[in-house]
Amino acid sequence: MQSGKTLDITNDSCPITFVKIKLALESLAAGDILEILLSGGEAVKNVPRSLRAEGHRVVALEKQSNGTYRLLVEKEGASGKDS
Amino acid sequence: MDIAELKKGGFLKQLQKDYFAVRLRVAGGNLTLEQLETVHQVAKKYGKGYIHLTTRQGIEIPFIHFDHIDAVRGELFAGGIGLGVCGGTVRGVMACQGSYLCPHGHLDAKELSRQIDEQFFAAQVPGKFKISVAGCNRSCAKPQENDLGFGGVIKPVFRENDxxxxxxxxxxxxxxxILLQDGYPLLDREKCxxxxxxxxxxxxxxWRQGEAGVRVWAGGRIGRDPKLGEVAVAFLPLAKIPAAIEASLGFFREHGRSKERFGKVIERIGWRKYREVMERAVRQDA
Structure with missing residues (x-):
């Protein structure tokens, strides 16, 4: 799946990660896909989960060969949402 | 009013002649602003311009003169605050923030600490008895440092469609x-x-939360002979918590010597015997 925008937060930690994602999502329309590159450990444990909790849809999460993760998230508010 | 009676009621004798530090009853480290206002007023009127935060999420108001003890007690009660305890009793129950607001929590630790406080606070036992409740196995409320500690645990359930x-x-x-099989997770419940x-x-x-319960640690303490508690029950259903506490206090009362810590009693009598008592008390059909 292609994304409209990419955000790299592999060098950030909580709560900076959340602030950057929030700002990135604000610039998108409902249903748009944001690609987020994030580090393993606490970031990958917390970021995808909290995006779901805020109503966004996690489309995919892939571990990269360098140990970081690539996350695709769909901004909340799109029609035909299944949850 | 004698000193022993004073001590039971949460008045701790200070070095300074005729002055006491007043320990307040706090469950889970939470006070409403109204209660805090009462503490403020009482400390301002009778104390020395400050309060002390205890290591167990409690509050003590230092420098209360002997002559003001009844007034202090009365004004605290009127403001919705009870007195703490000392000596051989179940002390103020500690708790982390728990699942009420913490993303990691699997247990409403504040609510459980409130219930435990309501049912067991100040219960008489041979030595001090400290209880702490943590919302998950991150153990922020340090359940392993307490005579009895609880930590939220859950049985995960899986819905492949999601x-x-x-x-x-x-x-x-x-x-x-958890191992991946054909791209999907497979849980080994023996290892979980x-x-x-x-x-x-x-x-x-x-992955969703199935049955919720607590892990129970017993025998932990700091003091002169520090030791972390050991797991007494790996997964205890929430409804069995009062029975587990009752059984532990009963074991303590039956075997404990004056001022002995619970963990020392278990070590002296034997973990096997304590675990038998616990198992009997928390059996599903009990």
């Missing part, structure tokens, strides 16, 4: 109990430690 096959659960499981990390981390809620 899974996107990301494998995060298998990556992060601290017990290595019920920590709930998979449920917390899952980005699509394919």
């Amino acid at each position: 899974c996107i096959g990301c494998g995060l659960c298998a990556d992060i499981c601290p017990a290595a109990a 430690i019920n920590c709930g990390e998979c449920v917390t981390a899952c980005p699509t809620a394919a």
Whole structure:
């Protein structure tokens, strides 16, 4: 799946990660896909989960060969949402 | 009013002649602003311009003169605050923030600490008896440092339809109990430690919380002979918590010597015997 925008937060930690994602999502329309590159450990444990909790849809999460993760998230508010 | 009676009621004798530090009853480290206002007023009127935060999430108001003890007690009660305890009693119950607001929590630790306080606070036992409640196995409320400690645990359940096959659960499981098979997770329930990390981390809620319970640690203490508590029950259903506490206090009363710590009693009588008492008390059909 292609994304409209990419955000790299592999060098950030909580709560900076959340602030950057929030700002990135604000610039998108409902249903748009944001690609987020994030580090393993606490970031990958917390970021995808909290995006779901805020109503966004996690489309995919892939571990990269360098140990970081690539996350695709769909901004909340799109029609035909299944949850 | 004698000193022993004073002590039972939460008045701690100070070095300074005729002055006492007044220990307040606090459960789970929470006070309403109204209660805090009462503490402020009483400390301002009778104390020395400050309060002391205890290591167990409690409050003590130092420098209360002997002559003001009844007035202080009365004004605190009127403001919705009870007195703490000392000596051989069940002390103020500690708790972390728990699942009420913490993303990691699997247990409403504040609510459980409130219930335990309501039912067991100040119960008489041979020595001091400290209880703490943590919402998950991160143990922020240090349940292993208490005579009896509880930590939220859960049994994870899986819904394949919601899974996107990301494998995060298998990556992060601290017990290595999840393996990927054909791209989907498979849980080894023998290895599972019920920590709930998979449920917390899952980005699509394919892992969900099944039955909730607590892990019980017993015999922990700091003091002169520090020791972490040992797991007494690995998974205890929430409804059995009062029975587990009752059984532990009963064991303490039956075998404990004056001022002995609970863990020392267990070590002297034997873990096997204590675990038998606990198992009998928390059996599903009991």
